[in-house]
Amino acid sequence: MEHSQSKTLGTQGARLIAALHDRGRPLFGHSDVEAITGLRLKSARNLVAGLVRRGLATRLKPGLFILVPQELGHEREYLGNPYVVARELAGASDYYLSHASAMDVHRMVTQPQLAVCVTSPRAVRPRTVLGTEFRFVRCKPEHMFGIVDHWATKTESVRVSDRERTVLDGLKQSEHCGGLTEVAKGFWMRRDDIDIGRLVDYALRLDVRAVIQRLGFLLETFEVQEPAQLERLHSVVSSSYAPLDPLLPAAGPTNTRWLLRLNVESDEILSIVRT
Numbered sequence: 093m094e095h096s097q098s099k100t101l102g103t104q105g106a107r108l109i110a111a112l113h114d115r116g117r118p119l120f121g122h123s124d125v126e127a128i129t130g131l132r133l134k135s136a137r138n139l140v141a142g143l144v145r146r147g148l149a150t151r152l153k154p155g156l157f158i159l160v161p162q163e164l165g166h167e168r169e170y171l172g173n174p175y176v177v178a179r180e181l182a183g184a185s186d187y188y189l190s191h192a193s194a195m196d197v198h199r200m201v202t203q204p205q206l207a208v209c210v211t212s213p214r215a216v217r218p219r220t221v222l223g224t225e226f227r228f229v230r231c232k233p234e235h236m237f238g239i240v241d242h243w244a245t246k247t248e249s250v251r252v253s254d255r256e257r258t259v260l261d262g263l264k265q266s267e268h269c270g271g272l273t274e275v276a277k278g279f280w281m282r283r284d285d286i287d288i289g290r291l292v293d294y295a296l297r298l299d300v301r302a303v304i305q306r307l308g309f310l311l312e313t314f315e316v317q318e319p320a321q322l323e324r325l326h327s328v329v330s331s332s333y334a335p336l337d338p339l340l341p342a343a344g345p346t347n348t349r350w351l352l353r354l355n356v357e358s359d360e361i362l363s364i365v366r367t
Contacts, residue, residue: 104129105143109159116247118159118172119152119180152221156180171222175244178208179251181219181226187212188239188251190229191268194258197242200278209268211253211261229268238294255282256291260298263306265338272337272356276310277364283314292321302334309336309350313361326350 111128112120125136140157143149149157150170158177160170171177175189175197188194190211195201207225210216213236216228238257244250253261261268262275269275279286288311295307308325311318326349333351335342340355347354 102142104131105139105148108139109143109148112159119176119248120157120159121155150222152177153181153219169222171224173244173248174208174224174226175242175250175252176248177221177224178210178226179248181221182210182212182216182228185251186214186233186236188236188253189242190253190258190261191265192270192274194253195262195269195274195278197252198255198258198278198282200255200258200281201274202277202281203270227268229265235298237297255286256294259286259291260294260303260307263303263310264298264300267339271339272306273360273364276314276361279310280314280364283316288316288318288321292324295325296328301328301330301332302338305329305334305350305352306336309347309352310361312350313358 108125108128112118112124117124122133122136122140125131125140126133129136129139131139140149144151144157147160149159151157152171158170158172175193178189178193179187187210189197189209191209192201192205192207193209196205207227209227209229211229211231213231213233215230218225218227220226238254238260239251240254241249242252259275259279262278263272266272266275269278291307295304304325308322308329311322311325316322329351331351333342333346333353335353335355337356342353342355344353344355346352
């Protein structure tokens with residue numbers, strides 16, 4: 093097998109693939125090829141173009157490639173782990189998997205996720221790679237906290253918001269999670285593993301009043317017995333009303349304790365507990 097692969101690949105291509113496997117670098121760029129082979133940039137580009145033509149590598153974006161596993165046979169388009177690809181598309185250490193993708197990592201969803209969501213302080217344009225949509229949400233640099241490492245594969249780790257931060261990002265931008273009821277459902281599924289003190293610390297640190305109001309309402313609706321933490325939230329409630337779900341029109345009854353316009357029925361949220 094090795095001999096026949098060398099014949100079709102050329103010695104240099106075979107050596108490159110072996111070296112990338114040895115280094116645990118299925119995702120690679122032209123600089124990796126230059127470092128491994130000693131080729132100049134133009135020759136490195138030609139070598140990679142040959143791998144892509146033969147279906148041994150897939151081009152994910154300009155300058156970013158992934159090796160196609162041998163067991164896929166004649167398959168020419170291979171994405172690999174979408175969360176690892178998201179890390180590479182973000183292009184820096186300042187990023188984290190967020191919203192529905194973080195909910196997926198933390199087992200806070202019941203439906204498969206069709207898009208990958210990444211938060212970064214830098215503007216990164218959205219893109220679709222081999223049918224998978226990658227969305228990038230921008231945040232303030234000082235809001236890059238509540239992030240943990242997660243092994244996406246046996247050899248590749250990615251950065252992801254922890255459970256508490258994931259809940260707050262969902263309360264802030266529920267459009268990236270399928271709506272507020274999905275965020276509430278995710279919270280309920282992992283309620284025993286969520287640190288309420290940390291959740292409140294993070295909410296106060298983010299200092300987005302609508303998020304604080306939604307969180308207080310959610311904790312009370314789910315009868316979370318943390319009176320001191322609820323008081324911390326209630327003490328900073330703003331003087332203006334916010335919609336419970338930012339995706340929906342600001343209609344419906346009001347909750348005067350948390351200054352919310354209840355555009356989602358409380359029963360709809362409480363039905364999560366009953367299912």
